[in-house]
Amino acid sequence: MESVRPSHSSGGTFRCSQSCRLKAGVAATVLERGKPVQPRRRDLASLQRGLLSPSSNYCFGEGGAGTYSDGKLYTRTKDRQAVADVLADLVRFGAPQEIEVDARPHVGSNRLPRVLTALRAHLEAAGVEYRFETEMAAVTLSGGKVRAVRTRAGEELPADAVVLAVGHSARDAYDWAAGAGVAIMRKDLAVGVRIEHPQPVIDALQYGRAAGDARLPPAFYELAAVGCGRGVYSFCMCPGGWVVPAATEPEGVVVNGMSLSKRD
Numbered sequence: 001m002e003s004v005r006p007s008h009s010s011g012g013t014f015r016c017s018q019s020c021r022l023k024a025g026v027a028a029t030v031l032e033r034g035k036p037v038q039p040r041r042r043d044l045a046s047l048q049r050g051l052l053s054p055s056s057n058y059c060f061g062e063g064g065a066g067t068y069s070d071g072k073l074y075t076r077t078k079d080r081q082a083v084a085d086v087l088a089d090l091v092r093f094g095a096p097q098e099i100e101v102d103a104r105p106h107v108g109s110n111r112l113p114r115v116l117t118a119l120r121a122h123l124e125a126a127g128v129e130y131r132f133e134t135e136m137a138a139v140t141l142s143g144g145k146v147r148a149v150r151t152r153a154g155e156e157l158p159a160d161a162v163v164l165a166v167g168h169s170a171r172d173a174y175d176w177a178a179g180a181g182v183a184i185m186r187k188d189l190a191v192g193v194r195i196e197h198p199q200p201v202i203d204a205l206q207y208g209r210a211a212g213d214a215r216l217p218p219a220f221y222e223l224a225a226v227g228c229g230r231g232v233y234s235f236c237m238c239p240g241g242w243v244v245p246a247a248t249e250p251e252g253v254v255v256n257g258m259s260l261s262k263r264d
């Protein structure tokens with residue numbers, strides 16, 4: 001979640017020196033409800049044993065879900081330049097160079113945290129302030145404009161503009177934003193299940209007799225079907241990966257999948 005103050009602004013919590021003006025000419029403070037990557041890693045280990053921290057898990061913490069996602073960078077967008085810019089930025093911060101040319105670019109869950117840490121170092125050097133374990137819990141509006149954000153701890157932070165980038169798991173944020181009069185638009189969503197197949201089974205189906213050849217990568221598949229007016233499709237296949245617990249609420253059961261860069 002970013003809270004930004006335009007460069008022409010004076011005074012207030014997010015003021016900072018000329019050196020911290022970023023590309024778009026604003027000084028920014030990032031409020032993150034979770035922890036930085038390293039301590040977050042320990043909470044993920046606890047999660048593997050069934051202990052969920054509601055603010056530090058596969059979705060919440062530095063870099064959000066993206067930090068521990070599989071890092072598959074596929075998109076159907078036709079704006080290739082925007083995609084190329086994102087890939088170039090990822091390479092600049094440590095992702096493998098092949099992603100700029102691969103048809104199915106993939107970074108891997110083991111590499112993503114390093115990329116995010118390098119990105120934070122770059123932004124901090126440019127003057128961005130990060131505040132971890134700081135949950136935004138309310139927004140103050142007046143005259144149709146945002147004036148401040150309030151943290152869960154009760155701190156009031158003046159702001160000229162607030163970018164809410166809370167992801168879809170921050171259901172509490174949608175509640176308080178709607179309560180404060182922020183316009184919220186419904187978006188269609190797909191509902192899915194995650195299926196775990198032994199990789200040798202997929203390899204045998206896709207490669208036939210060549211399955212098991214060390215020169216072949218773990219096989220991939222894609223399926224789509226339409227029936228009864230609805231489409232069903234495979235999404236987010238993680239060759240050579242595994243299923244991880246991606247819940248953020250103690251009573252919730254949510255799974256996702258990820259693989260390491262070698263997909264082994």
Ligand SMILES: Cc1cc2nc3c(=O)[nH]c(=O)nc-3n(C[C@H](O)[C@H](O)[C@H](O)COP(=O)(O)OP(=O)(O)OC[C@H]3O[C@@H](n4cnc5c(N)ncnc54)[C@H](O)[C@@H]3O)c2cc1C
Pocket residue numbers: 001031032033034058059060061062063064065066067068069070071072073074134135136137165166167168169170173236244246256257258
């Ligand atoms: C295991 C896993 C594998 C995935 N694999 C892929 C993949 O291969 N390819 C792909 O495209 N997508 C993948 N995804 C999905 C992808 O990670 C998400 O779609 C993407 O990260 C969403 O980005 P976002 O910026 O909208 O939100 P998020 O990444 O969810 O970030 C939201 C951030 O806001 C913070 N936050 C929330 N509420 C507050 C608050 N009130 N105050 C302060 N901070 C707050 C959170 O802590 C978090 O850091 C995967 C997800 C998971 C969990």
